[in-house]
Amino acid sequence: MAKLEVAFSPDLYPFYENKEAIVVVIDIFRATSAICTAFENGVKSIIPVEKVEDAKALQNKGYIAAAERQGQIVDGFHLGNSPFHYIDESITGKEVVLTTTNGTRAIFVAKNSYKIIIGSFLNFSAVCDYLKQEKKDVLLLCAGWKGRFNLEDSLFAGAVVNQLEGDVFNELSDSARATQTFYEVGKSDIDDFLINSSHRRRLKNLNLEKDIKYCLQMDQTKVVPELKGDRLVVQK
Amino acid sequence: MAKLEVAFSPDLYPFYENKEAIVVVIDIFRATSAICTAFENGVKSIIPVEKVEDAKALQNKGYIAAAERQGQIVDGFHLGNSPFHYIDESITGKEVVLTTTNGTRAIFVAKNSYKIIIGSFLNFSAVCDYLKQEKKDVLLLCAGWKGRFNLEDSLFAGAVVNQLEGDVFNELSDSARATQTFYEVGKSDIDDFLINSSHRRRLKNLNLEKDIKYCLQMDQTKVVPELKGDRLVVQK
Structure with a gap:
């Protein structure tokens, strides 16, 4: 018997706050897709920060930032939130500082x-398996x-709701039911649904x-990034 | 060329705020359904207030409050937000003070x-005709x-989006598109969709x-209540 709820915006989080819940942060275009890609490519940890100044300060201390x-890389940085920025051997084993318009803010609220775990189509089944377990x-x-x-x-949220709903996850919010409806309509051609x-x-x-196109691919990695203290890491 | 947007909560209003827009306040169960019913039954005006104390103070001055x-009538009041409270000759020609959990708050934000106008399934076509005009x-x-x-x-919002979308209302927010999807799925049996x-x-x-059942009836009245100063009224 567990709740399965969806908050459509970080600004609605207070109305769904539940200290017992695992929160899945979703920013398909592109922060959480980029984070999953970075871990698949061997990054050691990602340090989400709220402000560009914070990222700059850590960059000045020698971090990759x-x-x-x-939607664009901020002047003075080499990386943004494109997943392709993280398909790069130079980040393997490194700590990366990250700030984005929406995704990092959701982590902070x-x-x-x-x-807190990180979800995207790229690690969809891994996230669902983790939550079921x-x-x-x-x-x-x-x-x-x-x-x-x-x-x-919200379409991604619907895909997760669709996988989880059942005997264990049986207490759905209206928002969770709504995303299920989207997903039923959109699943046969996600690309077209989002056109x-x-x-x-x-x-x-x-x-x-x-x-x-990259961010809409299903199951490209088994990583489930998780916030531990101030860093996102993947449990070994 | 006009925008057609949906805010799913009064708390998201700031992100959709548009000083040029007609705002349709929607609280199907039951405030906006009750307001439409009250005007259909000849109420002169409705004064929305945020707090129970404000309603009490005006009641003490002699207003019907x-x-x-x-979901229940507050102790010390004779009326709540059931539409059936407003199918009553004693309110004809009167001013009524109203405070509810969600609907009056949406009016204030x-x-x-x-x-600001008031929408419900009961005045659906009248609202759509007004907006088209x-x-x-x-x-x-x-x-x-x-x-x-x-x-x-949100289902009601989808019904309105479905009616309006076209050459004039051609700039839809993601939220408006989402409600259209709901409505397409739910329209054949709204009662079942909301079960x-x-x-x-x-x-x-x-x-x-x-x-x-009462609140889900389509087109029972042609009234389009509108906020004028601190009162909802129907233009003659």
């Missing part, structure tokens, strides 16, 4: 919860776009179509 | 917008439940099944 705002309450926290609802994060999403159009205008 | 919290940006503001997303308000909604279960536990 990544910063994205408005939930930091007092029982546990833990049997704790689950809160799927969509990063959205600057406080707004977005389609891709009109505002964020997809934003990325397309930035010539990031390749990133979109 | 209604107060609902947790949007009070600086261009215009005005051709202004539209923000459908779901009252939700204590900050959370709910199914019935598992949390609020519906809450009302059912309070023996308010009759209210639910």
Whole structure:
């Protein structure tokens, strides 16, 4: 008997806060897809920070630092939140500092919860298997776009709800039921379902179509990144 | 060329705020359904207030006052937010003070917008006709439940989006597209679609099944209540 709930924005997190829940942070385009890619490529840890200044300060101390705002790499940084920035041997075994428009903020609002893990289509089955095994309450926290609802994060939430709902996860919020409806409609062609999403159009205008295709691939890795203290790591 | 957007909670209103928009406040179970019913039954105006104390103070000055919290009439009041409380000749021509858990709060967060009107299934076509005629940006503001997303308000939003989308209303938010998906799935049997909604279960536990059926009826009135100063009125 566990709860299965979805918050459509970090700004709705307070209304779903549950100290017993595992929170899955979701930012499909692109922070959580990039984080999964980085761990698949052997990064040691990722340090999420809220502000560009914080990332800059750590960069000045010698850390590899990544910063994205408005979908683009911030001036003065070499990495942003494109997954392709993390398919690179130079990050293997390293600690990387990361700040993004929406994804890192979602991590911070939930930091007092029982546990925070990182979800994306790239590690979809690994996340679902982990949650089924833990049997704790689950809160799927969509990063959205600057406080707004977005389609891709909620579609992913629906895919997870669809996998989990059953005897154990039997107490669904209205938001969880809503995402299930999306997923039922969108699952046969996710790419087509998202064709009109505002964020997809934003990325397309930035010539990031390749990133979109990459982020919508299922099960490319088995990593389940988890927040431990101030760092995201993968349990061995 | 107008925007058509949906905010799933009064707490998301700041991210959709648009001073040029007509805001449609939606609280299907039951505040906005009750307000439409009251005007259909000849009430002169409704004064929304945020707090029970405010309603009490105006009641002490001689106003008819209604107060609902947790789905029930607050002690010391004769009226709550059941539409059936407003099918009553004694309110004809009167001013009624109203405070509810979610609906009146939604009116207050949007009070600086261009215009606020009241939507429910009961005045669905009248609201759509009005918006089509005005051709202004539209923000459908779901009252939700204590900050959370709910199914019935977003389903109604989807019904409106479905009616309006086209050459004039051509700039849809992701949230508007999402409600369209719900509506496509739910429209053939709204009652069945909402069978598992949390609020519906809450009302059912309070023996308010009759209210639910009433609130899901389409086009029972042509009134479009509008906020003018601190009062909801119907333009003649």
